[in-house]
Amino acid sequence: MTQEQRTPSQEDLDTVSRQLGRPARDIVEIGARCVCGNPLVATTAPRLSSGIPFPTTYYLTHPVITSAVSRLEAAGEMVTMNERLETDQELQAAQLAAHQQYIAVRDAIGLRSGVGAVPEIEGVSAGAMPARVKCLHVMVGHSLAAGPGVNALGDETLGKISQWWTAKVCACAGAWDTESPVPEQDRSRHVRTQAGDPEAKRRERAAKRAAKEAQQQQ
Ligand SMILES: [Zn+2]
Numbered sequence: 001m002t003q004e005q006r007t008p009s010q011e012d013l014d015t016v017s018r019q020l021g022r023p024a025r026d027i028v029e030i031g032a033r034c035v036c037g038n039p040l041v042a043t044t045a046p047r048l049s050s051g052i053p054f055p056t057t058y059y060l061t062h063p064v065i066t067s068a069v070s071r072l073e074a075a076g077e078m079v080t081m082n083e084r085l086e087t088d089q090e091l092q093a094a095q096l097a098a099h100q101q102y103i104a105v106r107d108a109i110g111l112r113s114g115v116g117a118v119p120e121i122e123g124v125s126a127g128a129m130p131a132r133v134k135c136l137h138v139m140v141g142h143s144l145a146a147g148p149g150v151n152a153l154g155d156e157t158l159g160k161i162s163q164w165w166t167a168k169v170c171a172c173a174g175a176w177d178t179e180s181p182v183p184e185q186d187r188s189r190h191v192r193t194q195a196g197d198p199e200a201k202r203r204e205r206a207a208k209r210a211a212k213e214a215q216q217q218q
Pocket residue numbers: 034035036037038170171172173
């Protein structure tokens with residue numbers, strides 16, 4: 001995808017919030033899109049706005065893909081994959097390459113989003129790569145964002161969910177609630193965040209000052 005395609009519009013962020021059923025937070029890019037343009041994968045910067053390091057860059061947002069992958073997980077797919085990872089050297093090499101690509105791309109996202117380097121998570125990718133698989137959603141999110149040939153287990157998982165979802169066919173209709181209001185930021189959290197934010201305090205003081213001055217002028 002081009003940078004223009006990756007840049008999230010307000011509509012994209014609203015769609016992601018609807019897909020997840022909760023407010024989309026700290027999303028800096030859209031990692032992959034449906035053929036119709038809707039987000040499939042949300043990209044989070046390697047450091048959240050709260051300052052917390054965040055290793056998992058790609059998050060599957062499309063409910064049809066998410067539930068198809070959950071079905072495979074529930075059927076024990078990861079057990080088999082982890083057994084294969086113990087002995088299959090070709091697969092081990094593929095996962096090591098995927099792990100390295102993940103970190104390189106995440107570093108690049110950190111740079112373009114203005115977050116910069118995040119030393120706390122240096123050398124750590126996501127989903128227990130490269131030695132194990134802890135989350136198939138992470139693998140598939142990576143595969144969709146990177147395209148085929150980068151994350152072997154993600155590609156393989158996509159092949160296995162093809163009866164429910166494939167890249168060529170839009171499965172968005174009816175997949176999430178488009179009628180209810182967009183889920184919004186929890187208010188209590190919002191207030192708490194602002195309370196500790198020096199910039200918000202500064203604005204608050206400035207507003208009080210302006211109000212006082214306005215009163216004095218009357
Ligand atoms: Zn679609």
